[in-house]
Each structure stands twice: as structure tokens, then as C-alpha cells.
Amino acid sequence: MRTVLGDVDPARLGTCDAHDHLFFHSPALPGQELTDPAAAAAELRAFAAAGGGSVVQWSPVGTGRRADALIRLSRRTGVQVIAATGLHQAAHTDPAVLDRVRGRLTELFVAELTEGIRAGDDPDAAPLPARAGLIKVAGDFHALAAHARASMTAAAEAHHATGAPIAVHHEAGTAAPEVLDLLCGRLGVPADRVVLGHLNRCPDLRMQRDVAASGAYLAFDGPSRAQQATDWRLLDTLTELAAAGHARQLLVGGDTTTAAARASTGGGPGMPFLLRVLRPRIEHALGAAVTADIFVANPARAYAVDWRR
Structure with a gap:
């Protein structure tokens, strides 16, 4: 497991928020940036106090x-952090950075996974003393446009060079079959090296069962202001997928993308909600063993890499 402080045994990962953001800004979300280190520290401490x-x-x-x-x-907080390389949708990426990295994606992804994340997102900058532990890419609404295909192709190439897992943003929870067809079918990435995110945003249980049958991991958002319409379906979705034999592929994360959604400095629910409120509800519905899979064992497998290869 490659954290920002170095490689650790996956067994030491502990209770995991499998998809979240401590820092994030997007041209498409002006005024909602996550940029404050003090606020991020407060959120991490609250998460750790809840057992994270x-x-x-x-x-x-x-x-x-x-x-x-x-x-x-x-x-400072004692919470292990795994960072990402990769590329989001163009709408969520700094245009100046897009210009710098265009045509050099595979080179950059591999370098950030093996040498260190580049300061200023500049492929020619010296590496920082922190390496990425996963590759994040993004699809489009019910489709994969040219930008998505280019970033996923580079991600697959970087995976084959390093073994790193690939985590995928699915716009409104759609296009998961298309992502698997490209990454696993055409580009040869093993399905158990792929984490499919946001699938609860499209509550199509048949689709979720179909993509789970591939062996990929399914990462569901915890409750958030942006996705509250899907919150009430989350427990039913997890229950159905576990009953279908996919308990060892399920992940849960908070996906905090705005300052207002932080628990410690905003209106919440934030990272600690996963453990204070959602985890007990999952345990009541699915039992202690499946809950331990979702929060501990599954992320340890999903994000584990033999970096000696």
C-alpha cells in the first residue's frame, strides 16, 4: 500500500474512507474549493477520533x-493518506495543467507512482517526497468521449508498468459497462484492479450486479449534500449486492468535494459521518463481518500493490 508517507503493509490500513477529498478545486465549481489545510486537519482529526x-x-x-x-x-493526525495521480474530466481540470500534460499522460502517471508527485502538476518539475498510490480517471454521462478514452488509455499503460489500481469517476453513476469494456476488455487491465465510483448515483441494481460480476470493486458515496437523493437507497443497494455474493467488492467513501460539506468547519456530514452514523447502520443491516469487509478488508485489497514489480 503506497501512502504519502511511504509504503505500508495493507493490513495496517485500518478503517478506511475509500473515496474522499482533503484538497480539491474545479473550474466547474467556483467558490466551493477545498484549499484550507487547517480545515482538512480538523476533518482528519474528527475522522480519527471516530476510529478512522x-x-x-x-x-x-x-x-x-x-x-x-x-x-x-x-x-500530524496519524491518519494514513493515499494520494492519486491521473486525470479528471476536462471540465474539472485546471486548463493550464491540461495544456502542460497533454501528450505526456502515461509518462506523468508512471513518474508520480514511482518517483513522486510533481510540484505544480508540471511533468518537468522535481518530484515531491510523496508518491501516488492510485490512478484516478473519469467517464462521461452514459458515454466515453475522447478525453476520457485518452486518460483511461494512459491509466491502463501506467497500470501495466506499475500494478497500480485505477479508480473511476462515473458521471451520475453511468457508463460503468463501457468503462469495463475499455479498461478490461480492450486494454487488458484485470477487473480486480479497477474501482468503479459513484454507482449509487444511478440506482440501476441490474447494472450494478452485472459490473460486479466482472470482479471489479464498487465504491459508493456516503451521504452528501450533492447526492442526497441517493442516500436512502444506499443500504438497500449494499444489502442486495452482498446477498448476490459481492460483499468482498464493496467500498464506501464520503466524497467530500466542497468546504460546506465538511463536518468540522462546514455544514457536514463530512468524513466522520461514515463511522459515527453510516457504519452502525450498515452493521445493523448486514452484520459485523460484512461491515468489516466494507471498511477494512476490501479497501486493503483494492488499493494494495506489489510495488517491487
Whole structure:
């Protein structure tokens, strides 16, 4: 497991928020940036106080991921942080960064996974003393446009060079079959190296069962202001998928993308909600063993890599 402080045994990951953001900014979300290190520290401390051990930050290149601050926060709070390389949708990526990295995606992804995240998201900059532990890419609404296909192709190439897992943003929960067809069918990425995000935003249980049959991991958002219409379906979805034999593929994360959604400095529910409120409800519905899979064992497998390869 590659954290910003170095490689650790996956067994030490502990209780995991499998998809969240400590730092994030997007041209498409002006005024809603996550840029405050003090607020991020407060959120991590609240998460740790609730029993949290690790957070996987899905903020990729060009979204203000702040690898330098992640190092300091992990040391000060004791929470292990896994950072991302990769590329989001063009609408969510700094245009200047897009210009710098275009045509060099595979090179950049591999370098950030093996050498260190590049300061200023500049492929020619010296590496920071923190390496990425996953590759984040994004699809489009019910489709994969040219930008998505280019970033996923580079992600697959970087995976084959390093073994790193690939985490995928699905716009409104759609296009998961198309993503699997491209990444796993055409580009040869093993399905168990792919994490499919946001699938609860499209509550199509038949589709969810179909993509789970591939062996990929399914990452569901915890309750959030942006996705509250899907909150009430989350427990039913997890219950149905576990009953269908996919309990060992389920992940849950908070996906906090705006300052207002933080628990410690905003209106919440934030990272600690996953453990204070959602985890007990999952345990009541699915039992202690499945809950331990979702929060501990599954993320340890999903994000584990033999970096000696």
C-alpha cells in the first residue's frame, strides 16, 4: 500500500474512507474549493477520533491535490493518506495543467507512482517526497468521449508498468459497462484492479450486479449534500449486492468535494459521518463481518500493490 508517507503493509490500513477529498478545486465549481489545510486537519482529526485509520484522496492532476500538505497532515493526525495521480474530466481540470500534460499522460502517471508527485502538476518539475498510490480517471454521462478514452488509455499503460489500481469517476453513476469494456476488455487491465465510483448515483441494481460480476470493486458515496437523493437507497443497494455474493467488492467513501460539506468547519456530514452514523447502520443491516469487509478488508485489497514489480 503506497501512502504519502511511504509504503505500508495493507493490513495496517485500518478503517478506511475509500473515496474522499482533503484538497480539491474545479473550474466547474467556483467558490466551493477545498484549499484550507487547517480545515482538512480538523476533518482528519474528527475522522480519527471516530476510529478512522486511512483516507484515499481521489483528487488527481490539475485539481489542487496538495501533496506537500498531505504529507504534513498525515504526520500530524496519524491518519494514513493515499494520494492519486491521473486525470479528471476536462471540465474539472485546471486548463493550464491540461495544456502542460497533454501528450505526456502515461509518462506523468508512471513518474508520480514511482518517483513522486510533481510540484505544480508540471511533468518537468522535481518530484515531491510523496508518491501516488492510485490512478484516478473519469467517464462521461452514459458515454466515453475522447478525453476520457485518452486518460483511461494512459491509466491502463501506467497500470501495466506499475500494478497500480485505477479508480473511476462515473458521471451520475453511468457508463460503468463501457468503462469495463475499455479498461478490461480492450486494454487488458484485470477487473480486480479497477474501482468503479459513484454507482449509487444511478440506482440501476441490474447494472450494478452485472459490473460486479466482472470482479471489479464498487465504491459508493456516503451521504452528501450533492447526492442526497441517493442516500436512502444506499443500504438497500449494499444489502442486495452482498446477498448476490459481492460483499468482498464493496467500498464506501464520503466524497467530500466542497468546504460546506465538511463536518468540522462546514455544514457536514463530512468524513466522520461514515463511522459515527453510516457504519452502525450498515452493521445493523448486514452484520459485523460484512461491515468489516466494507471498511477494512476490501479497501486493503483494492488499493494494495506489489510495488517491487
